[in-house]
Amino acid sequence: MEQVRVAVLDGNAESGKEIAEALEAAGFSVCIRTADGAAGLEALLREKPDAAVLSLVLGGLDGIGVLDGLQQAGSRTRAVVLGSFAEEEIIARVMACGAKYYLIRPVSPQVVVQRVRELLEGSAAPKRKSAVKLEERISSIFIAIGIPPHIKGYGYLREGIRLAVEDPAILNSVTKGLYPAVAEKFGTTASKVERAIRHSIEVAWNRQRTEAINAVFGVRVYIGNEKPTNSEFIALVADKLLLEGLSDNT
Numbered sequence: 001m002e003q004v005r006v007a008v009l010d011g012n013a014e015s016g017k018e019i020a021e022a023l024e025a026a027g028f029s030v031c032i033r034t035a036d037g038a039a040g041l042e043a044l045l046r047e048k049p050d051a052a053v054l055s056l057v058l059g060g061l062d063g064i065g066v067l068d069g070l071q072q073a074g075s076r077t078r079a080v081v082l083g084s085f086a087e088e089e090i091i092a093r094v095m096a097c098g099a100k101y102y103l104i105r106p107v108s109p110q111v112v113v114q115r116v117r118e119l120l121e122g123s124a125a126p127k128r129k130s131a132v133k134l135e136e137r138i139s140s141i142f143i144a145i146g147i148p149p150h151i152k153g154y155g156y157l158r159e160g161i162r163l164a165v166e167d168p169a170i171l172n173s174v175t176k177g178l179y180p181a182v183a184e185k186f187g188t189t190a191s192k193v194e195r196a197i198r199h200s201i202e203v204a205w206n207r208q209r210t211e212a213i214n215a216v217f218g219v220r221v222y223i224g225n226e227k228p229t230n231s232e233f234i235a236l237v238a239d240k241l242l243l244e245g246l247s248d249n250t
Helices: 013-025 037-047 063-072 088-096 109-124 126-145 152-166 168-186 190-206 210-217 230-243
Strands: 005-009 029-034 051-055 078-083 101-104
Touching (some): 005 013, 005 037, 013 029, 013 051, 013 109, 029 037, 051 063, 051 109, 063 078, 063 088, 078 088, 078 109, 088 126, 101 109, 126 152, 126 230, 152 168, 152 190, 152 230, 168 230, 190 230
Parallel strands (some): 005 029, 051 078, 078 101
16 A cells, blocks of 8 residues: 655654654655755655645745645645744644644644644545535634624625525525525525624724735735625635635535
C-alpha cells in the first residue's frame, strides 16, 4: 500500500526533526523537511504531498505566506499549523488561509501525528463526511470573520449558505425562496430570518476584521464601513465553498 506523504516545515530544526521522526514511526512518509518557508513552498508545489505540518515562524517566508502560496496555486495539500500565538486575529487569519488545524505550542509530536491522521482520515471518505465538512467549513469562515455562534442569525445564516451551495439558483429568489426555507426549518418567520441574518453580518463588519474578511474571500470586499447585503454575503460564501469543491452532493 502506498505511503501517505507528509511535509514538515518547521523553523525550529530540532522540533522539525522530532515531528518528522514521529510521523515516520507512525507509518507516514516524510517527503519534505525544511526550516525555510520559500524553499518549503516551492517543494510543496512540486511534490504535492497529502499533508503538511508547518510552523508560523520560518526562514525567508512565514507560515501564512506559505499558506497563501498554496491557496493561490489551488493546492490540495492539507495543512496543520503550529504557532506560539494565541491571539484571535492570528488564528482567524491562519484558518482563513485554509489551515485545517492550528496547534499552539508547546505541543507533543504525538499530538501532531494524531491531527495529521484525523485530517487525512477525513479526506479518505469525502462522500460520507461531505455534509459535516461543509458545516465545519462554514463555521470556520464565520469564526474567521467574527460572527459569534451564540447569536440567533448564526444558525439561520449557516443554513442559508448550505441551501445556496446545494442549489445556487435559490439566490435568485432570496426573499421568496431562501428565507422561507430557513424559516420552515427553524420554526420561525421569513422576516425574522432576514433580520437575524442582517444582524449577524452587521456584527462581523462592526468588528472591522479587515484583513481576516479579505483573506477569507481572496478579494477586497471590505471597504470602510460598507457591508454586503444578505444575498451578497450568502453568495460570496457559497461561491467560495463551491470553488473549494464542498457541497452535500460531492
